[in-house]
Amino acid sequence: MADKKKVLIIDDDPAICDSVKAILDGNGFDTKVALSGKDGLEVFKSAKPDIVLCDMMMEHIDEGAKVAKIIKEENKDIPVFLLSSIGDATANNIGLSDLGFNGVFQKPVNFDLLLSVIGRYLKK
Numbered sequence: 001m002a003d004k005k006k007v008l009i010i011d012d013d014p015a016i017c018d019s020v021k022a023i024l025d026g027n028g029f030d031t032k033v034a035l036s037g038k039d040g041l042e043v044f045k046s047a048k049p050d051i052v053l054c055d056m057m058m059e060h061i062d063e064g065a066k067v068a069k070i071i072k073e074e075n076k077d078i079p080v081f082l083l084s085s086i087g088d089a090t091a092n093n094i095g096l097s098d099l100g101f102n103g104v105f106q107k108p109v110n111f112d113l114l115l116s117v118i119g120r121y122l123k124k
Contacts, residue, residue: 004028004029004030005028005029005030005050005051005122006029006030006031006032006047006048006049006050006051007024007029007030007031007032007049007050007051007052007053007118008031008032008033008034008040008043008044008047008049008051008052008053009021009024009031009032009033009034009052009053009054009083010033010034010036010037010039010040010043010052010053010054010055010058010064010067011033011035011053011054011055011058011083012035012036012055012058012059013055014035016055016083016107016109017033017035019109020053020083020109020111020114021033023111023114023115024114024115024118027115029118032047032049036058036059036063037058037059037060037063037064037066037067038059040052040054040067041067041070041071044071044074045074049078050078050122051078051079051080051081051118051121051122052068052071052078052079052080052081053080053081053083053105054067054068054080054081054082054083054101055082055083055084056082056083056084057084064082064083064084064099065099065100065101068080068082068099068100068101069099069100071100072100079102079103079121080100080101080102081101081102081103081104081105081117082096082099082101082103082104082105083104083105083107083109084104084105084106084107085106085107102121103117105117
């Protein structure tokens, strides 16, 4: 893939980052990782990813929502997906779009679903 699409993973769990990065890199994406919301915003500004995957609970309980909001303020068109162990419950109880997320991936991540959804969003 000559023009690799860039994905940014923001999650304070290195094991999640490593596994998702391995799958994405193995499928032709250029994947960047940040282990905190603050670092994620710095990488976002420098790497200019095409899509972002962000955990909700990092340094603070709603850190992911704050990060998603800032990203959407800088680029409202970039897809931002929630990575969460409470993803289904979160999606059923709050408006993900109100928090700046386009959707949610439940941990542990279903990699076939992840690749399918990312592919669909990046073709738009």
